[in-house]
Amino acid sequence: MLVSLNWLKEYVDINIAPYDFGEILTMSGTKVETLTVVSENVANILTGKIKKIEQHPNADKLVVCTVDMGSDERVIVTAAKNVFEGAIVPVAVDGAVTANGMNIGTNDFRGILSYGMFCSIEELGMDTNLFSKEIMEGIYILPEDTPLGMDVKELLWLDDVIIDVELTANRSDCQSIIGIAKESAAALDLPIRDFEIYSTEEKNNDIADYLSVKVNSDACERYVAKVLKVKRVEPSPLWMQIKLLNSGVRPINNIVDVTNYVMLELGQPLHAFDYNSLKSKEIVVRTTDDKKMITLDDKEREINASMLMITNGSVPVAIAGVMGGVNSEITDQTSLVVLESACFYKNSVRLTSKQLGLRTEASARFEKGVDPELAGVAALRATYLLEKIGACEVVGGLIDVYPQPVKTTKLTLDTNWFNAFIGISLSEAEVAGFLKRLSFTVKSIGDGILEIEVPSYRQDIEVREDLAEEVARMFGYDNIPGTIMGGETMTGGKTPIQKYEDALKNVLVGQGYFETLTSSFTSEKRLSALNTSLSEELVRLVNPLGEENSIMRNTLIGHQLEVISLNYNRKNPSGHFFEIANTYFASAAPEELPVEEKKLVISTYGNDDYFELKGMVEILLTYSGIDNASFVAGGSDILHPGRKATIYLEDVKLGEIGEVHPAVVKNYDLPKRCYVCELSFKALYECCVTDKKFVDLPRFPASNRDLAILLKSEIPAASVENTIRINGGDILESIELFDVYTGEQIPDGYKSLAYALNFRHFERTLNDDDINPVIEKILEELKSSFDAQLRE
Amino acid sequence: MEQELKQLRDQCLADLNEVEELKTLDNVRIKYLGKKGALTIALKGMGKLSNEERPIIGKLANEIREEIEKNIIQQKQALEKKAMEAQISQEVIDVSLPGKTHRVGNLHPLNTTINELKEIFLGMGFTIEEGPEIEWTKYNFDYLNVPKEHSARDLQDTFYYKDDIVLRTQTSPVQVRVMQDRKPPLRMISPGRVYRTDEVDATHSPVFHQMEGLVIDKGITMADLKGTLDLFAKKLFGEQTKTKFRPHQFYFTEPSAEMDVTCYKCGGVGCKVCSNTGWIEVLGCGMVHPNVLKDCGIDPDVYSGFAFGMGLDRITIIKYGITDLRLLFENDLRFLSQFK
């Protein structure tokens, strides 16, 4: 919100530098984003009245003006079209500086010296967006009663400082000059000046002859109306226009400007209807079945029965709290005005504004909540101004429909509790003093307990903690000390599963893998590209950001492949990646949340093969104390049918590993060969053996035997190893496959597996009589199970 | 005889001096001390000596044997030393050649940041808590004191799965779950993934990360909040870091504040990183709202506490000077590998 410092100063005597003031406002709870001078550069531009305009003797497009500068006269040559004799204009005299920093001197225009130049609003540094095209393009014509020889910097508030404040959602009362003035006065501990309103003591109630108001909805908390006779519709006075301009609002005419002025000043949105266009003597606030109406911005809006309308009894004339209708707009012909000062329920306005996609200054204020008490004062303030600027004559009487006036909130605050809560020690008087600065009514009832009455505009104050914040921010958060927490000592720390996750990541990093971070969203299209059918258990979002983000991922593989694709296409020659993240599955039971399963995904591309990735997985398994996991050929369709395995620990499926299926390679634009493994983090953790036990070192030597076995290619090495292990008995300490051979001397369709077997007894040295029978048994079993032969 | 022995000795020592290789050294030993060595043979002639001469010559012979053996050892050591020096001189390598490469990966910078934050709070006795990302609206909003009609609940702001299930918009629901499940005292942080319907740009992402913290105990004050978070800021951004607490508003806390820290880059003088303010906004915090405590079964007359929350993506970006949030989610190796 933009706040004019000059306007603020009309209410509070702010006598410190703007920057310092901004700091104080920020630290007391009104965050100042920026401080900007309207037009920093402008200097020595004065008002002057054009007395005479003559054609330039040597130039068709130039005129020579004689200008009364108050104390003297000077000649200005101009090409501007909109100047006329009698016009009062800004004159950049010799030595002046315009908004863009240009220095103005005396110039010779084809033989005639011009002692300066006339200025447009752009040259004055005012916001060109807030003026009509005609005004913007010409010389800025000032009102007839403007004094001559006056510095425009002062006249047009070009030296005003515009404070951009960020308001919190709870402080609807600060959406106005008076709101910020109250905060400023409290923060600076200064008094605040009153504003004038139209006297409520009226001689008649003629308004009854013109209008009655009915409110048929709870969403309208109060409706105040005033009727005024228009004397003339014309531009509002310069001082009013300038305050609007410095608040970022475009001046329109005296009547509309007053409604905007009061909204900016007091925070109460007002609306003015053209009485005759209402074609009715009543206003009814209600919902309607109408489908369409044209709003003041000449746009046709689709309305519906959920939206609160201001009607003339039959048709809508305004969308309550949002925008008026073009059918009751103020025009140059308007002779009677109905001034509406109402309070609409914030959620009603919010929903209407949202449905319409139309947010206005008024709706923005109502959405945050406007104090119903304000409606009456604001109507009288606007009436006062309309009369004062000569725009209207007042019709006696006021309509005020206010079924349930707001109740004052009363709270108690215990000074001792407050001090214990914040961690400071203020006296009862100090606490009371801070609250009084913020216009709370405070009464001591002894023992440090204060009885507090909350001002009606502070709808945010509900509990003692709210009061504690008020006192604390007036005292200054900066003045609260920083202390070390007392209470019980707590050990805290990571849980075993958190430690395990960290450790796995460290192992992966140590092996050269990079951790990735990918989004949780996927889509049917992205999942289908993985060559799999869509699961029934997908978590589909109601309101996704596009189809490609419409599903919560049930696998990490897709995103990992996207990472590989990106890196491959950016010419990174190889990559090793991993990520631990959640996957999501719809729950069968409707009363349960979806299931979130943490998974670990690992992937590589570049010069690696399947066994590189498998080796990584084996390191993780070893680290996890899992030494008997099996890699069984087979797995999901994401993977290459001949190069994929499912990893089991006994009956528990830990995950899948393999080369990415050529079809998926194509879909994801991947390098020809890449490898991926997805493991269930939960299963891994549940299977892991973290407590390491010491085993005595062997005292007797081991005996080594090498076996080379010839068997059919399709028999998995893991099965052979398993057979050897089972038949090796207690003395078989370890098995290592040290060679896989096909080629010369090996028949087609066969392979040779060479194993080194290590035998050891813990209590004695083994001899051939111990080992030979075992070897024989192994060979026998290999022969019967796999038709395997010992290679001599 | 004596003369003969001395001659033998001199000759042997001369022979030894001439030995240049270890393997020929043994030849000298055999030549003089071996079973058929010169000295051995000479001593065999001892029998011919008189009884007076024999012990004298015997003693001399032993001295000579010892001397020769000593000299052989010395010569051996000298030769070994020489041989080692020769070997060493041949084995000079260019130590400036590059080392054999081993791949080293690293964690994602976001998680490096999270780890750093975790360590700071673990050191203060906090636990790390996790909770569902897909969450009941009552945990994501109601128990957090968010008004029923607040716009944060709109479809424009929050991803919905069902009418009463959303993608959590903050990690605070974890705090609610912990407060409901356990008795105070509590000290916890909950880092995690959160979601809001923001379109992706240089500073926004619909998927992002937050860490919230909560302390509940008897006698916890706002001064404790300031002290704890000030300590946190100093540990994260450096000892010289100063903090500033500005009043703010959150539904979950009352009183509420935002904490700024002095800019890590310019130290508070003002620079591009801090938009010339000297300060960087880091987190929101406050005293836990009594409504929240009550709804979680904690008596606000007995217990009090504070909570804080910060955007982890933002802190990561600030910490490393990363220019675009999208880089965090892109996973280009040339980006990832910068954070070893």
Ligand SMILES: [Zn+2]
């Ligand atoms: Zn800086």
